[in-house]
Amino acid sequence: MRSVFNSSLLALGLATALAGGALAHDAPRVDPANLIPIPAYNAQMQASGAASTKAAQAFLETLTDAQREIVMMSVTDAARKKWSNLPAGIVDRSGLRLGDLNADQLGHFFEFLSAALDADGYERVAGTMAAEAYLSTDDQAKRLQWAPENYWLAFYGTPASDQDWAWQFGGHHLGLNLTIKSDRVDTMSPSFLGTEPAIFTYNGVKYENINDMHLAGWTLYDALDAGQKESATLTSVPRDISTGPGNDDVVPPVAGITGADLTEAQQQLLLATIEKWVGVQPDENAEVRMVEIAAELDQVHFAWIGDKEVNTDAYFRIQGPSLVIEMLSYSGNVGSSADGMGHYHTQYRNLENDYGNLTQ
Incomplete structure (x- = not known):
């Protein structure tokens, strides 16, 4: 059977970015070993809409005013529909980049993710980010910005038990969109899960994502x-x-x-x-x-x-x-x-x- 890899879209994105004189994101690199493997899933967070709200509030308390301004948007903001699965070197994203968080903030972020996803969902995120770390040494990594720190979190609306709000987390091969209503998870649509590679070993850990x-x-x-x-x-x-x-x-x-x-x-x-x-x-x-x-x-x-x-x-x-x-x-x-x-x-x-x- 013929190969169906859709290189045309990737090539178009690269050409557009390069024509503009710079790629979409050119942030300083951090050592992928500082992120991968991500912390183990914390089942004690007891994932739910209410747990998501509390963990989001705790995460927000660790941020500076400038960071909170970046991560929080209106629940009806048009940016909410402009997510992508393409590499960071091609597409700009809204929200706060993991690579711009300090160790304490990252810890609270992963606590939030444990509160907001089932264990299986958390492990799929872990696998996608590990695949990105694997690609980070590839000969195309610099121009495509393949790196596990290039994932973004955004809150739409204010995380609170008496308000409707949503969160979005994504980057290359990942786009999660979950909505919380009346302190309960209402939907995770639309959400994208992917990976490249799919079966690999990184830092001694074997991953078989998707x-x-x-x-x-x-x-x-x-x-x-x-x-x-x-x-x-x-x-x-x-x-x-x-x-x-x-x-x-x-x-x-x-x-x-x-x-x-x-x-x-x-x-x-x-x-x-x-x-x-x-x-x-x-x-x-x-x-x-x-x-x-x-x-x-x-x-x-x-x-x-x-x-x-x-x-x-x-x-x-x-x-x-x-x-x-x-x-x-x-x-x-x-x-x-x-x-x-x-x-x-x-x-x-x-x-x-x-x-x-x-x-x-």
């Missing part, structure tokens, strides 16, 4: 009989996911086999695949969301093309009345140091609740 999501989709596809596979199989691998950053209004055409045409065991495999994404957020909303999705499962479509192996061209989409999940595996890498080690883009959308319906 690959389990790929394998979950394959497990479902492999469980289909011949007729079901014919209904589920797409004709080609897309060049990139269609519902990612900048495409909030995109709803792909439905394709593949429906949940109504699956056996009960196959339906459970479909739900298990969906939960790989939904479970990134705290249980208080993940459990509610899974109940919602299960109720519409007969109308949820599953479409697949490709192989199960990392570093192969493969894609699947799960789509229902309120849900879109896309998973794309590339057989090519941008970084020469990551050649053959996998490259993933994935997207989660709640079509009825992007950004908590608080943006304008």
Whole structure:
């Protein structure tokens, strides 16, 4: 199968940045060893909307006035929709950069992340940032600004138990958007999870980020009989996911086999695949969301093309009345140091609740 790595978008971004005389971010480097591996997940934070609020308030107390001005914006600020998964050398981002935090502030940030994500979600962030550290010594790292300190946090609205607010954290291959209402997590849509490389070792720690999501989709596809596979199989691998950053209004055409045409065991495999994404957020909303999705499962479509192996061209989409999940595996890498080690883009959308319906 042909390689589908979308180098054209990257090349266009680079050309635009270089034509302007400078890349989007040219901040001083810090030693990636100071960030990676990130601190272990702190389960004592008891992730929830209320815990997110308290941890955000504690983090804000460590900041200077100037830093608070950078990190806090209106919940309806247009910047909230201008997130990206592209490298920092191509795209400017809103919010406070991790590389501009001191040790105490970083500690409070990771406490916040433990309060705001499920353990699985936290580990996926850890894997994406470790992949960035791996790429930081690549021959393209300087111009693309591949570095684990190049991730940004922004608060939209004021973290408080009596107010609606949201947080956004992202950088290369990462874009998390979670909304808190009435001190509960309301949505994590839209959110992007990706990595390059996918399976690697850094500082003695082995990472296998996103690959389990790929394998979950394959497990479902492999469980289909011949007729079901014919209904589920797409004709080609897309060049990139269609519902990612900048495409909030995109709803792909439905394709593949429906949940109504699956056996009960196959339906459970479909739900298990969906939960790989939904479970990134705290249980208080993940459990509610899974109940919602299960109720519409007969109308949820599953479409697949490709192989199960990392570093192969493969894609699947799960789509229902309120849900879109896309998973794309590339057989090519941008970084020469990551050649053959996998490259993933994935997207989660709640079509009825992007950004908590608080943006304008």
